[in-house]
Amino acid sequence: MQPNIEIYTWRSCPYCIDAKALLKSKGVEFTEYAVDGDEQARSEMSKRANGRRSVPQIFIDDAHIGGCDDLHDLDDSGKLDSLLGIARS
Secondary structure (H helix, E strand, O other): OOOOEEEEEOOOOHHHHHHHHHHHHOOOOOEEEEOOOOHHHHHHHHHHOOOOOOOOEEEEOOEEEEOHHHHHHHHHOOOHHHHOOOOOO
């Protein structure tokens, strides 16, 4: 069963676009919250992300993963697939 994946983004942010592309390449579905100009939504994101206000902020099953670099680090270390419920071959 696929975990619940959430990503807070700005629509034109290149790091957000990159993080979404990595998730799409894994074939997983995610919920995107575009916080462009929405200070209330960004504040909510910041609370969930331990004060981080940069985008993207990524959560897997309510666990804070971090931003784009953090997501790629997980992928590079081979840990992302298991978090996403993907069997490695």
